[in-house]
Amino acid sequence: MRVIGVRFRDVGNICYYDPDDIDIDVNDRVIVETDRGIECGRVILGARELSETYDNPLKKIIRKASPEDICICEENFKKEKEAFDICKSKIIELDLPMKLISAEYTFDNAKVLFYFTAECRVDFRELVKILASIFRVRIELRQVGVRDETKMVGGMGSCGRALCCHSYLSDFVPVSIKMAKEQSLSLNPAKISGVCGRLMCCLKNESDTYEYLNKKMPREGVTVSTPAGETGVIVSTSVLRQTVKVLVTKSEDAKEIEEYSLKEIRIQA
Known part of the structure; x- marks a missing residue:
């Protein structure tokens, strides 16, 4: 099945249509029929073949937008x-x-x-x-809702950049407090909430990476052996750097904190 993707607002959902025999390129304006009536949209995804089939046939492009239509x-x-x-x-x-x-x-x-x-x-x-x-x-x-309002109106996030939902997110993604915990962020609602008052959409951006890296990290308090053959206890971890800080006992009266990569230490049973 040959389809093209059309968007009607700057950061709206992409709707798929049958281009029929019309020669259409990306960024072309087209006239199509929607649930709301006849609309003018911009082609975001050029013509391509899809293997999957749809229960209902896709609507066809009515025509390419003329100068009068624009x-x-x-x-x-x-x-x-x-x-x-x-x-x-x-x-x-x-x-x-x-x-x-x-x-x-x-x-x-x-x-x-x-x-x-x-x-x-x-x-x-x-x-x-x-x-x-x-x-x-x-x-x-x-x-x-408030998230849709923010998407329509736009604004600046706490990072100083345009809001994700207004600049590039077509759909809202599920965001949970677990994502903030995985990234060791403050759980203060004021610091992890966006302009809309809901959890920031950007928490999702790196959640998969943090989840993968956290699975490889040992917990704090675990006893490990260092490359020098010494024994110590993990007191802190750095997820992105994949390193740990170990409290090593040098003598009865001396202890030092040393940093190692995960490859350099061995967890004791």
Whole structure:
């Protein structure tokens, strides 16, 4: 099966389509049909053959985007900013307990989607009626979580770089406190939580490496033999360097801490 990968937002999910007989390259803009309606997306993955099959046939590319299509996308982008401001003002007028995140027009201008966050269920039926009378198109409001909000809005992480979810992560990955423990990080929530208030996505980046290296490391307090034939106790370890510090007894009154690589020591039974 021949497919191409299309993305509709800078860091959105990749959707697969049948390119049919259309000659399409990476970074080309294409017009496709989605669950939301007709959309204009950018080709992220060029045409390739896949061995697996899908239960439902993939939708075909309608056409490559023309200069006129790209102009429509640019106009929609401007209209989204106006729609956002109007919706935000109506939310304030109706005193609704919700926070507007973004507004999106479908390519065919048949629908406007508004994304918001809220701490509880919100009755926004009156808001939908007002917006429908203003825009004269179908209105759809979608509630999203705090991680989705951060992905849409973006920002800077504690590392000083753009947020992972906003810059390159297509999907959120499961992150657990175990990953922080594996990497010997502080378990203070303020230090391992991202802008969204959840555990930082980057904890996943090196978790597999740390998990593999930690399996090779002996525990602190284990008795080992040094290359000099002396006996000592491990007092600390360095996972990335794969070294240990050993408290070696030189004499009855003298003890020293010496550092060795894992290859240089032998764990005593």
